[in-house]
Structures are given as C-alpha cells and as structure tokens.
Amino acid sequence: MDQTLRDRWLAEADRTLSRAGRRAGAARTAIVELLASDGQCLLTAQELLDRLPHGSPSSVYRTLDELFALGLVHRLNAHDGVARYEIADPLRHHHHFIDVGTGTPTPFTDEALERAIQAVARRLGVQLSGHDVVIRGRKILDETES
C-alpha cells in the first residue's frame, strides 16, 4: 500500500499551506484528507462536497483554488466543462484514459510518452511547467478477459 505516499503528500500540503500563512480549519482539513484518500482520481467540487460531513460550496472552491495556486493539486477540465482535481505528487505522476462509453477515467503511466513530451518541449524551446495527456476510446475486450 502507498500509505507512505499519502502521508508524505499530506505532510507536504500542511507545510506548504502553513508557510503561505493559511490555517487549518475543519473544512480544509476534511478536503485535503479526502483528496489524499487512496484511489481518488479527478474529483469534482460537487463530489467532494457530497462526501464532506460539513462544508459549504464556498469552502470547497476556495480551498481547491488555494491548493491549486500552491501547486498542491492538479486541475483538469474534463470534456463536460466541470473542473476535476487530484493531488499533485511527483511520485504519482500519471495521465488518463477516458472511456467514451462510461466517462470513467483510468490513470496510466508511460515512460516513452514522458520522454516524447520532454523532447517536444526541448525542440520547441519551451521550459515545461506542466503537461496533460488525455486519451479517449473504448476498452477492447478479447476472449482472454471477462
């Protein structure tokens, strides 16, 4: 399990937020912990809100903005125009496959893809600050599975 990874990001988040002069209220604490939960990928503000015992839309949006501004979360605007967030951890760097049938996102990593992106940036004379790759399609079901 990557309990360790989760705690590392939580610690990092707390440290970064403190240094920025932010204080830990109930809403922020709950949001940060939710984002760090295992298997969480591309959560919307609404989804976070639904899972919070307490918390108002404004707290959620404000906290997410804060986290995004500090580089603690990634923000991805999906095809439906709704912003989705996930923790930004170098050790969990990944991209997403979106099933066009269900809309479900699946994370994946690929070394060759990363190298290709670095190469493009070099060729274009760009100092990279971030990159997103989204691939859309349908899972091929062959006889060997399900």
Add this chain to the structure above:
Amino acid sequence: MDQTLRDRWLAEADRTLSRAGRRAGAARTAIVELLASDGQCLLTAQELLDRLPHGSPSSVYRTLDELFALGLVHRLNAHDGVARYEIADPLRHHHHFIDVGTGTPTPFTDEALERAIQAVARRLGVQLSGHDVVIRGRKILDETES
C-alpha cells in the same frame, strides 16, 4: 497556402451536415466559415460571436454542439473552464503549447509523440477515438532570437 485544405474541410462539413438532415442557415454558414479561416485555433463561443455580423449565442452554441456531435470540430476545455473549438481535419492534426504567461496557444505536431500515444493505447488494450496533449510552460529566449 492551404486554401485547398480549407475547402476540403468546408466541403466535408457541408456534406456531413446535409446527410444528418441539417440545413444551411445564415448563422451556421458564417460559423463554419469562420472556423475554417486560416490560423484559427481554439476559438471560444464568445470569440466566434464577436466576429459574427449576425448570430445569437444560441445559434453559436447549437451549431458548435452539432459540429462536435458529427465529429467536425474538436472541443478542448482550457484551464479557465471555457470551451474552445477548432476544425477537426486529419491533415491538420496537432496539439497545443500554452504559454503560462500569456495564455496564448501555439499548435505543434510531433511524430514521436503520436507514436508514443499509439503505443500506449495498444498496451492498454484501448481502441483510440481521440487524444489531446497540452503542454504548458514558458518560451526560452536565448541570445540567438529576438
């Protein structure tokens, strides 16, 4: 110049729309022609509206939805959450570099990147229906330029 490319897409668009039972009104015609103009990349509905002599928000959004549903345009949700459209032409396939300073998008193509994406899809067992790559950063200005 790629006048030829433009006309090819325009013809294709008209044909596809007709086959879908759509009719060519003033608004749609203007929108389609604007999209096909040279150098147009990632236009917002608002930008289109501003450049239309006539046309209402509803016509613009409805036409863009129609074009998107028929696969005639790509829709990209930028970081600001506003949808941007550009014509979908296999011969103009490209991705985008977004300058984090100005927000300006610059199109680019890269063969190695395309191959990497195809390889990922194969590895994941995914039949690709589309993919987007966005790289964000800052242009490096060295002594040899500007």
Add this chain to the structure above:
DNA sequence: TTATATGCAAAAGCTTTGCATGGGT
C-alpha cells in the same frame, strides 16, 4: 409545405464574491 434554423428571453449549472461570524495560532 414541412421540418429545420434562428433569435430572444429565461433558466440552469458551475463557480466566485461580499459579508458577518466562528475559530486557529
């Protein structure tokens, strides 16, 4: 002639902001 396109106005949804109150440090 008949189904579709258009435009206006109203509504819907996500997100932001103002402000008074509560709470962290």
Add this chain to the structure above:
DNA sequence: ACCCATGCAAAGCTTTTGCATATAA
C-alpha cells in the same frame, strides 16, 4: 488579540432550453 477560515446568500459567467418566427429544401 489578530487574522484567517467558514458558511450563507447573492451575484457572475458560460451554456442550455422553450418558444415563436423565419427560412431552406
């Protein structure tokens, strides 16, 4: 004590929808 966080309510924006009218085929 001071300043930040929170929550409510209201506002802002982009986008969608209902409906009457105009228009393409």
